[in-house]
Amino acid sequence: AKREGRGRVRFFETEMDQELRDRRLLQHDLRQALEQNQLVVYFQPQARMDGEVIGFEALLRWNHPTRGFVQPDQFIPLAEENGLIIQIGEWVLREACREAASWPRPLQVAVNLSPVQFQAGDLERSIHQILLETGLAPTRLEVEITEGVLIGDFTRALNLLRRLKALGIRIAMDDFGTGYSSLSYLQSFPFDKIKIDRSFIANLEATPQSAEIVRAVLSLAHALNIPVLAEGVETEAQRAFLEREACEEVQGYLVGRPDLIERYLDLIGVAVER
Ligand code: C2E
Ligand code: CA
Ligand code: CA
Ligand code: CA
DSSP: OEEOSSSOEEOOOOHHHHHHHHHHHHHHHHHHHHHTTOEEEEEEEEEETTSOEEEEEEEEEEEETTTEEEOHHHHHHHHHHSSTHHHHHHHHHHHHHHHHTTSOTTOEEEEEOOHHHHHSSOHHHHHHHHHHHHTOOGGGEEEEEOTHHHHSSHHHHHHHHHHHHHHTOEEEEEEETSSSOHHHHHHHSOOSEEEEOHHHHHTTTTOHHHHHHHHHHHHHHHHTTOOEEEOOOOSHHHHHHHHHTTOOEEESTTTOOOBOTHHHHTTTTOOOOO
């Protein structure tokens, strides 16, 4: 409400108010999403340059009762804000590990972890418990973290990463190149994989700078003995460039879109009667 002249009040809703209200609504709905089975885990294949699938990344989807599918970029920040990401993240881990336990070895599953999961809750204990519960070998679980994980309580996050690694879990650095300090984090922790952000791959053909950046990331990673996965590979031209530059792995629409695992089971040789 805004005072307009003497004694008169004009009510209006700015675009920002509207957005805020919508966020609150979604945040409210999100509390019920877990109990009402509205969350779904999609899987997207990760492959070697020759096309051999080596695993899948678990990507969360929210099938909202009236809005339809809500993208993770829209609701994960909300879940991080109110702490719900702790429960949701645990649920994704459990679903992903349970699924992966039924895949032929050595197919692995990659799960995204939010910085909030590192700061609150007992991530190590819950991962350990989920692995026991599902029977998945720790070496078949990869967790993907962004530099946000290391921005908060650096020491706490680092210790947690070390303990996860000691369990045999693999640690991948996600969205490499988009943050401010990706490089400095490479010296603080021995990552098992670097994922080059898809923004660089998307611009490969259009901007010569992107090609140079991708080359530089690959040469740096290889000097450090860290294998590289390129995200968002959509075209054969992009794949061919990456292969020439000795990139190890690809993920993207060219290999396959995120989808229900059923869609991929025959590809990995699992009987599709479920
Ligand atoms: P991300 O981890 O960088 O995941 C890759 C995103 O790129 C996914 O978006 C995927 O669908 C999309 N993608 C894959 N291949 C291609 C391609 O060839 N072209 C294009 N244009 N896009 C491609 P999505 O599924 O919408 O997820 C967005 C982000 O939400 C993820 O980015 C991740 O940061 C977050 N997220 C998703 N699931 C989870 C989860 O379970 N936990 C947490 N903490 N974050 C999650
Ligand atoms: Ca990821
Ligand atoms: Ca990424
Ligand atoms: Ca991303």
